[in-house]
Structures are given as structure tokens and as C-alpha cells.
Amino acid sequence: MRGKVFLCHMSKKLLDKKEINRALARISHEIIERSKGGEDLCLVGIQRGGVYIAERLARKISEAEKTEVPLGSLDISFYRDDLRIRAQPVVSRTEIDFDVTGKNVILVDDVLYTGRSIRAAMDAIFDIGRPSSVQLAVLIDRGHRDLPIRADYVGKNIPTSMGERVDVLLEEDGHEDSVQLSVKDAGAEDAEK
Amino acid sequence: MLKSKDLLGIKDLSTDEINIILDTASSFKDVLKRDIKKVPTLRGRTVVNLFYEPSTRTRTSFEVASKRLSTDVINFSVSTSAVVKGEAIIDTALTVQALGADIIIVRHASSGVPHLLARKLEASVINAGDGMNEHPTQALLDAFTMKEKKGRIDGLKVAIVGDIAHSRVAKSNIYCLKKLGASVRLVGPPTLVPDVIGQLGVDTYYDMNRGIKGVDVVMMLRIQRERQGTGFIPSTDEYFKNWGLNTERLALANDDAIVMHPGPMNRGIEITSQVADGARSVILEQVTNGIAVRMAVLYLLAGARK
Numbered sequence: 001m002r003g004k005v006f007l008c009h010m011s012k013k014l015l016d017k018k019e020i021n022r023a024l025a026r027i028s029h030e031i032i033e034r035s036k037g038g039e040d041l042c043l044v045g046i047q048r049g050g051v052y053i054a055e056r057l058a059r060k061i062s063e064a065e066k067t068e069v070p071l072g073s074l075d076i077s078f079y080r081d082d083l084r085i086r087a088q089p090v091v092s093r094t095e096i097d098f099d100v101t102g103k104n105v106i107l108v109d110d111v112l113y114t115g116r117s118i119r120a121a122m123d124a125i126f127d128i129g130r131p132s133s134v135q136l137a138v139l140i141d142r143g144h145r146d147l148p149i150r151a152d153y154v155g156k157n158i159p160t161s162m163g164e165r166v167d168v169l170l171e172e173d174g175h176e177d178s179v180q181l182s183v184k185d186a187g188a189e190d191a192e193k
Numbered sequence: 194m195l196k197s198k199d200l201l202g203i204k205d206l207s208t209d210e211i212n213i214i215l216d217t218a219s220s221f222k223d224v225l226k227r228d229i230k231k232v233p234t235l236r237g238r239t240v241v242n243l244f245y246e247p248s249t250r251t252r253t254s255f256e257v258a259s260k261r262l263s264t265d266v267i268n269f270s271v272s273t274s275a276v277v278k279g280e281a282i283i284d285t286a287l288t289v290q291a292l293g294a295d296i297i298i299v300r301h302a303s304s305g306v307p308h309l310l311a312r313k314l315e316a317s318v319i320n321a322g323d324g325m326n327e328h329p330t331q332a333l334l335d336a337f338t339m340k341e342k343k344g345r346i347d348g349l350k351v352a353i354v355g356d357i358a359h360s361r362v363a364k365s366n367i368y369c370l371k372k373l374g375a376s377v378r379l380v381g382p383p384t385l386v387p388d389v390i391g392q393l394g395v396d397t398y399y400d401m402n403r404g405i406k407g408v409d410v411v412m413m414l415r416i417q418r419e420r421q422g423t424g425f426i427p428s429t430d431e432y433f434k435n436w437g438l439n440t441e442r443l444a445l446a447n448d449d450a451i452v453m454h455p456g457p458m459n460r461g462i463e464i465t466s467q468v469a470d471g472a473r474s475v476i477l478e479q480v481t482n483g484i485a486v487r488m489a490v491l492y493l494l495a496g497a498r499k
Contacts, residue, residue, distance in 0.1 A: 075220060078232035083496050090213070091220045127229045 011182035014158055014166070020139065020177050023155030024053070027137055028060035030153050031106060040104045040132065042070035046121050047077075047092040049110035052172040053139055057108060072096030074107070079120035100129035106153075110168040112138040115149035140179060142166050195493050199311040199318040202327035203368040211372060215337050217489035218482070224261070225485055235262040235495050241294040242268045243286065244321065245301040250456055250480065251321050251331075255298050258487035267294075286310045296491060299323070317494040322361055331455050332365035334486040336373060338479050339410055342451050347374035352398075352405045352446075354380040354436060355414030355463055356425070358387050362455045363414060367393050380404030381436055384425045401436045406445045412453040413438055416463045429462045439465045443473065451475045 015023070035041045041061075045054025051073045058071040075092040107121050118136060125131060137153035142160040158181070160166060165184045169175035195210055203211070224232055240259040242252050252268065259266035269289060282301070289297055296317045299307045304324030311318040322328040340346050351370055357363045357379050370377050377395040379386050386397055398404030405411050416432055426432045443452065452464075452474045460466050469476060 077220070078224070078234040078492075080234075083234065091217045093220055094223055123233065127232070128227060 011167075011180045013178050014140075014181050015156060015179040017177035020155070020179065023139060024056050025060055027153045027155060028057050028064065031057070031137065032061055032064060034152075035104055038104055039067075040102060041106065042072065042098065042100065042103045043106050043108055044072045044074050044096060044100075044121075044125065046107060046109045046117060047073055047075040047094075049168060050108045052170050053110055053137075053168075054108035055172075057106075057137065070098045070103075072098065072100075074121055074124055076117060076120040076124050079123045081116060081120070094124070094128075096128060100125060100131050103129075103131050105131040105134045106137050107134060108137045110139050111166050112136070112141045112149075112151050112154075113144055113166075115145045115147035118149050119147055139168060140166055194496070198494060199307070199320075200329055200490055200494060201307050201311055201318065201320045203329045203332050203365045203372070204327065206329075206372070208372045211333070211336070211369060214333055214486065214489050214493060215340060217493060218333075218337050218486040219341075221261075221488040221492070222482065222485040224488075225481070231261050231263060233263045234492055235259075235264045238262075238264045238295045238495060239293050240264045240266045240296045240298065240491065241289050241292075242266065242321075243271070243289060243297055243299050244269075245271050245282075245299075245306075246322065248300055248321070250483075251300065251328075252298075254480070254483045255319075255321065255330075255487050258484050258491060261484065262488055262491055264296075264491070267292075282306060283309065283313055286314055290314050290316045296494060319490060319494065324361065325359055325364070326361055327365045327368075328361040329365050329369075330483070330487055330490060331362050332369040333490070334479060334483040335366055335412065335453060335455070336369050337482050337486050338453065338475055339375075339451070341478075341482070342475055343409060346370065349375040349410060350378070350408040350447075351375050351410040351412060352378045352380050352408040353412045353414065354401065354404065354438065356385045356416055356420065357381055357414070358385045358425075359417070359420075360414050366412065367395055371395070378404055378408065382426060382432070385420075401442060402445055405438075405442060408446045409450055410453060411438060411443065411446055411450055412455075413458075413464050414455070415457060416459060418459070418462075429459075433462055437461075437463055437465065438468050440467050440471070443468055443471075449473075453479060455479070 043054045043058050045051035058069045061069045073095050075094045077091045135152040138151045139155040141151055141154045141157045144162055163184055165182055167180045169178050171177055242255055244252050256266050294316050298319045298321050300321040301323050304326035307318050307320035307323050320327060320329055343349055353363050367377055371394055378398055379395055380398045380401055383399055420426055421429055452468055454476045458464055458469055
């Protein structure tokens, strides 16, 4: 969902910087509460959209709990189910320099849509180790699931139509923090799913 | 992304395409370091090794790479096939395709065979060495290894030493290294380093000591024993004396220079054991990197638009 973002004239701001920050602050507290400050907690951001969100959550949890939370990134290119359907995305790195076995892994993504990325991410994580549990945190849940997958932590539920697209723009990528809703242009379908 | 469904040579690749392959390969190298060294990426695809020339390491490397990607891989053994009954190459390839091959990996003693098959087949064709033309995956794994060891390729000084004239490895490496911005020196006896190759924008040295002075990478090529007494080299002893790589010669290269060899090595003819097994040799890492690079090529071709 990142890379080249062309915001067309119809785009509408769903969340601004403050609202994104508040949503992530709430999620970080929910994670702490539910894991009871657990030592086994770790965060894994899904490439590419989830990585910066995971970094922000990790920072907030570390500040609140005064302990470092293990943080990794996961590339799911090799686990996708659509290799024949579209050109491959550029492969990013998986960087998880801790053992996930026995850990409570929180997968983090920016937007939850069909659920296919999450399915791929779970397969990918289990090839790396055997977590004791896996949970999912997302900034936006836009609905339209193809698979029986739900998020444990949601920043904001946004009802959308499949003809729309949701872009999460972040400072780390050189944007001003915001979440934008726009009408998908004809050629953008490929890039979205 | 790759423009073509096939990988026939480095000559046809853009610098961007080479970099995409190398970047993708580094992700696959991470996979190879894990306990579970396999990904489901190409599940259900069929890869066929169609080798008309003897090969152990390249064929095995492609086989391992294919298996790590969860494909079904079939080694079509030419000596036991209808080829000995005189079946034309194109018929063999069409048969292999009709059996369900998505990707066909071809090695042949004649230059241009993979190109012919690529035109006639819908399946992707990967050139695993054609005559004296190209061996693209070898050049890609060499570039990957240099980049990993040196952090860059742009500006590196690379000496390729040995039988350049008959070497598809040298040819592919020259194309690849030039596209990535390295400066390339070819070193060897005049009979094995033809002038025409100088037109590719490389420097030619007939004196080994001058040729490897100050280089960052020394890439040794195999001297085929069959060349002995054919007028190309006087004898293997004399070849070793003039162009073999030993510890004293290696000292002329940069202090942190690495030593490469595509294998199989002739110890004592082009390289001493001391150097081949020494701290600066990356020869075995080339083999490991070959799997990651071939996985990247298979993956990218499988997703290329046809």
C-alpha cells in the first residue's frame, strides 16, 4: 500500500496525525494490559506497511513499561497466494533477530482488508519458529475479508466499498501522518490487494 | 521486475534487472540460514533440468534451488533419453513442456540453443551454459558474492584469469561487471585472451603479476586439461608457472582482495591448495550463494508477465 501514492482529487482524510497517535497509544496500552506486561511479548511488522506502525507501537510500549520490546519485520512475498495473478512486489527483508519460539507474537499491519497478507504472515512466522501465541494489531480495519481472520487490536474500523482505497501515509516515508480514503482508479486494483 | 520470461544471458539484462535479482537473492539467502530452509512460493510448478553437457554443481544447485521453492523438479537425463536415438532438441523440449514443465533449465555445448528453445516454448527457459556464449547465473552469483564481501561492485577492480577465449563464465561476468560499474582486467596467455574481447571495454594483461596488481577480486578460471598440447598452452606446468595463483602472487593484489573460482578447480594447475583453501578464498561461499541467486531467478521468472 506504500510506494508511489497518487492521491486523486476525491481523497478524504479519515485520520489525522493526532488521531493516529491516539489510536496507537490506545493499542499499545491494550497490548500491555492483555499481555499483563508479559516478558514474552514481541512485535513483528509486516513489510512494508506494518513496519513503521510496529516501530511506533514498540516505542510506546517500551516507554510505558520501561523495558525494551523485541521488534522485527516480516516480508511475506514468498508466502503470497497470488504469484500467478500479478507481478511480484519488490522483495523486502525479513529481519527478526530474536527467537520467536515460545513468544507471544503481535503481528502488525497498517490496513486489514482481505486477510490474505495475514494468512501469508502466519505461514511465514511458523517457518521461522513456533510462537506460543500470535495476535494481530492493525491501524485500520476496512472490512471485506476473504478469510476467517480478525484483528485483536484495531485503531479504527472504517467501512469501505471495494471500489475505494485506503492509504496510510506516515512521516517515516516523508509524508504528513494521515489516513486517506479515495476512489480507486481502474489500474490500481492490482497494487491494492 | 524482469521484462522477459527467460534468462538467456546477462547481455540482455538491464542494470536494474540485475540489481533486482541480486536484492531478491539476499532475501533468499536469509531463508537458507533458517532451520526450515524451504518456502512454499512456487508450489505446484514444475522445473525440468535439461542438460546436454555433463554438470554436477550447476545442475545440483538448480535442483536444490527449485526444491527450496517447493517446485517439483525433474532431471531429464540426456544420455538415457530419446536424444541418443536422435531426437531433435526442439522435439525433446516440446515433449518436456507437454509433460507440464513451467521452467526449463538448459545446458548445451552449442551457443544459442537456449535462445532457440525460448522462442519456440511457452515455458520459461534458463540458460545454464551454452557453448562459448553465456552462463548467466554463474555471473549473477559471482556478482552477489562480490557485493556481499565488498559491499559494492561499482568501482571494484576485478581480474579474471585464465582461459577467457573459451569461457562462457568469463563472458557473462564481463557483461555483468561492466553493467554494475566494475573495472575488469583479463589476464592470461595471448592464445587464451583474444583481442576482440578487449572491445568489451576491458583491459588485457598477458603478464599475471601486472594483471593482478592492486585488484580487489581475483577470479580464476578452470584450465581444461584437454587444451594442453593443442597450441593454446604449452603444458600445464608452464601454465602454472606463468599464470597460476599462489600465495606470493596473491600478495600483489590488494590486502583485502578475495579469491573466486567457479569450479571445478584444478589444484596445482591454475590455483594452489594454499590459496584455494586460504582465508581469502570465497569459493565455497560462491556455491552457497549460487542457490540463493538461482532461487531468485526462478522466483522472478515464474512471476514475469508472459
